[in-house]
Amino acid sequence: MTRRSRAGWLTIAAGVLLLVAAARLSPVWHGPLYDGVVVEDPYRYLEPPPGKPGNPTSVSDTLTLDQGVSPQLYSGTLETPPQAQMIADRDAFQLPTGTTSIKASISPIKPPAPIAEGRISGNVYRFSVVNQAGADLSLLPGTTITIVVRAPNNVANGTLIHFNGTSWDRVPTDNGGLMDLYATNATVLGDYAVLVSGAQTPEPSGQAPPSFSIGPTPSATPGPTGGQTPWLVIGLVAAAILVAVLWRTLGDREP
Amino acid sequence: MTSLAASWPTSAWHRAAWLSAGLGAAALARSAFIGAGTVAAFVVGTTFGLTLLSLAVAAGWRPARLRLGSLGVGIVGGVILIGIPELVGPSSRAVIGIRPDPFLAWVAVTALVVTAEEALLRGALLSALDAAGGPAVAVAASSVAFALMHVPVYGWGVVPIDLAAGALLAGLRYLTGGTAAPTMAHLLADMATWWL
Numbered sequence: 001m002t003r004r005s006r007a008g009w010l011t012i013a014a015g016v017l018l019l020v021a022a023a024r025l026s027p028v029w030h031g032p033l034y035d036g037v038v039v040e041d042p043y044r045y046l047e048p049p050p051g052k053p054g055n056p057t058s059v060s061d062t063l064t065l066d067q068g069v070s071p072q073l074y075s076g077t078l079e080t081p082p083q084a085q086m087i088a089d090r091d092a093f094q095l096p097t098g099t100t101s102i103k104a105s106i107s108p109i110k111p112p113a114p115i116a117e118g119r120i121s122g123n124v125y126r127f128s129v130v131n132q133a134g135a136d137l138s139l140l141p142g143t144t145i146t147i148v149v150r151a152p153n154n155v156a157n158g159t160l161i162h163f164n165g166t167s168w169d170r171v172p173t174d175n176g177g178l179m180d181l182y183a184t185n186a187t188v189l190g191d192y193a194v195l196v197s198g199a200q201t202p203e204p205s206g207q208a209p210p211s212f213s214i215g216p217t218p219s220a221t222p223g224p225t226g227g228q229t230p231w232l233v234i235g236l237v238a239a240a241i242l243v244a245v246l247w248r249t250l251g252d253r254e255p
Numbered sequence: 256m257t258s259l260a261a262s263w264p265t266s267a268w269h270r271a272a273w274l275s276a277g278l279g280a281a282a283l284a285r286s287a288f289i290g291a292g293t294v295a296a297f298v299v300g301t302t303f304g305l306t307l308l309s310l311a312v313a314a315g316w317r318p319a320r321l322r323l324g325s326l327g328v329g330i331v332g333g334v335i336l337i338g339i340p341e342l343v344g345p346s347s348r349a350v351i352g353i354r355p356d357p358f359l360a361w362v363a364v365t366a367l368v369v370t371a372e373e374a375l376l377r378g379a380l381l382s383a384l385d386a387a388g389g390p391a392v393a394v395a396a397s398s399v400a401f402a403l404m405h406v407p408v409y410g411w412g413v414v415p416i417d418l419a420a421g422a423l424l425a426g427l428r429y430l431t432g433g434t435a436a437p438t439m440a441h442l443l444a445d446m447a448t449w450w451l
Binding site for chain 2: 003004005007008009010011012013014015016017018019020021022023024025037038039040041042043080153154156174175177178179
């Protein structure tokens with residue numbers, strides 16, 4: 001076996017092991033992110049700032065039961081990518097007697113209550129699953145439903161929040177596949193939104209935050225934020241390498 | 256007139272640094288256009304692919320003669336890249352919206368981007384790093400570059416799976432000696448996102 005093929009086999013083996021580990025550790029499945037064409041349409045606001053698109057979509061999917069239990073569920077609004085999604089495994093919901101079908105709905109709503117700190121970025125979405133009689137379904141103990149909410153383009157430092165009936169709670173938040181997609185494995189449905197904390201992040205549109213926000217007025221000066229920091233680090237490292245190489249290369253040409 | 260290739264740094268480390276800087280700059284530039292819609296995505300994807308291809312060619316990368324065996328190895332690699340996350344990943348699926356119409360245009364631009372990324376990463380950059388520091392350095396650094404170039408678009412959550420994919424694709428390059436196998440594997444994995 002040549003050095004090259006030995007390196008190849010070893011590297012492939014390491015790659016497979018890493019792939020298994022990465023897939024196992026990922027909280028939310030999404031298509032292999034090895035690249036391609038990345039399409040993201042402008043964000044649609046329920047109450048659009050001037051010059052920004054409105055008319056966000058709602059979705060309602062009716063599904064029949066799968067051998068007496070709730071079927072695997074995927075529901076997402078119609079933007080690209082969807083501004084709100086919910087994903088549940090088969091047999092995730094408690095079904096009242098007589099249930100024959102379920103209806104999963106996602107719709108943008110006005111915020112049911114103001115938030116105490118920070119501001120809501122984008123729309124609040126209401127997630128519900130009911131049976132054919134309109135009875136709300138709850139999740140079986142030990143099961144979760146994945147909620148994915150998209151923030152306006154390039155909002156990268158958000159956290160998902162859930163309305164508990166009287167106030168908003170932060171929920172554990174994972175990346176949902178793109179910089180501005182936020183996901184959580186939730187135990188309850190209801191109203192979810194993306195919270196942007198602090199005053200340092202302006203709405204990426206450059207507009208004032210929507211009127212329902214009560215948080216501090218965002219600074220007009222874009223500054224480094226948690227989400228933007230990686231970009232800056234990468235850019236600075238690339239620029240430093242570029243400068244160093246340019247310097248060395250031009251230096252090499254000195255007589 | 257001095258050609259671009261002739262003025263390219265001759266030191267392997269220099270070449271690797273140039274390529275990394277170019278890749279980083281192109282990735283950052285591309286990310287600035289995310290959110291502008293489908294047409295912009297096609298235009299930016301094409302520009303991004305041509306930029307990476309130009310960098311790779313300027314650094315001395317040339318496509319080798321295509322061998323069927325390499326394509327076969329690439330198909331197996333693609334099945335692994337698609338299959339492992341399918342088999343062992345969580346069942347919760349998020350949609351990130353990479354189904355732009357028209358389909359054929361998407362296929363064409365995706366193929367260009369994939370070919371360019373492989374020419375640069377597993378072609379020019381891996382060769383430069385291998386010459387400079389050996390296979391271990393080449394695999395590690397090219398995989399890190401592959402993972403980091405996706406961060407501006409997908410966020411830091413993409414790093415583990417793209418590090419793994421980068422290592423696997425580098426392995427295919429070492430095993431077959433060319434970029435056809437990693438290109439085929441990468442292309443299959445990207446094509447699969449239409450259906451998955």
